[in-house]
Amino acid sequence: MPTMTAAQKRSQVKADYDAFLAGCPSRQLLDRISDKWVALILAALGSDGPHPAGDCTGEPQSMRYSELSRRLAGVSQKMLTQTLRSLERDGLVTRTVTPTVPVTVTYELTDLGLSLHHLMRAIKEWAEAHMDEVLGNREEYDTRST
């Protein structure tokens, strides 16, 4: 196609670039963990005690659907189910159905999921170490421009 407007060329370049981005492994990982509920589900499944979500120090455990929805107070069933499905699809959690009546479903981190959970802890640690600094900068910036 020799006849291509400048606008068409631009959107072509953009499409290519987007495709490149979508194919980038770190981009994909980022999309995965940036999900609000992914992080929390990982934290919940990665912890073991009765401590609040976000705190995570111990061995992974299996949890029932209803347990998860209680631990992650604000989540809608839709989002919880959707997120769990996608995590299962990625091989980060296992879904086990026990045909009791009524049916019992438990979720557990896989080894892969656990390794990702450890990565999240690193993020958490950076956040705890530097986030106050960021917040300070933010406040200073806002007052400066007043």
Added chain:
Amino acid sequence: MPTMTAAQKRSQVKADYDAFLAGCPSRQLLDRISDKWVALILAALGSDGPHPAGDCTGEPQSMRYSELSRRLAGVSQKMLTQTLRSLERDGLVTRTVTPTVPVTVTYELTDLGLSLHHLMRAIKEWAEAHMDEVLGNREEYDTRST
């Protein structure tokens, strides 16, 4: 208020939970780096050579606005400016205006921004190590359910 419907109670709990989430440092950090362009700008400013965005091995450098918009092919000016502003606000990049004519503006990573950039590299490395496994799981999952 002794008279509160069950629905009101639920939304109250949810509001509290959301507030807790918003206050969580790792949640805030996640919101920051999960931004499509934040990751790319960090990568661009963190690298030094003429290699494509995403590849990053070298010392941080300063870049002009127009350079950035060229390196990050798909970005709109709106998003580029908006992202740069928020990064500046957080103290992750510095914005330097040189009053030439026409005006010249350069951006550079701060030490804080650089340390975050290193964290992003860790994410990148996990992604490169495990993302193919995730993709494999995903494919298997999809064919299984066919």
Added chain:
DNA sequence: CAGGATCCCGCTAGATACTG
């Protein structure tokens, strides 16, 4: 050159109701 201001559209999260 480096942005500010506007309009507008698509996607997605959330609420609600129903089921094996």
Added chain:
DNA sequence: CAGTATCTAGCGGGATCCTG
């Protein structure tokens, strides 16, 4: 108990036009 189905509103983000 552990989901599925549907409908809708809100907003992030792109495109476009304008300026010091």
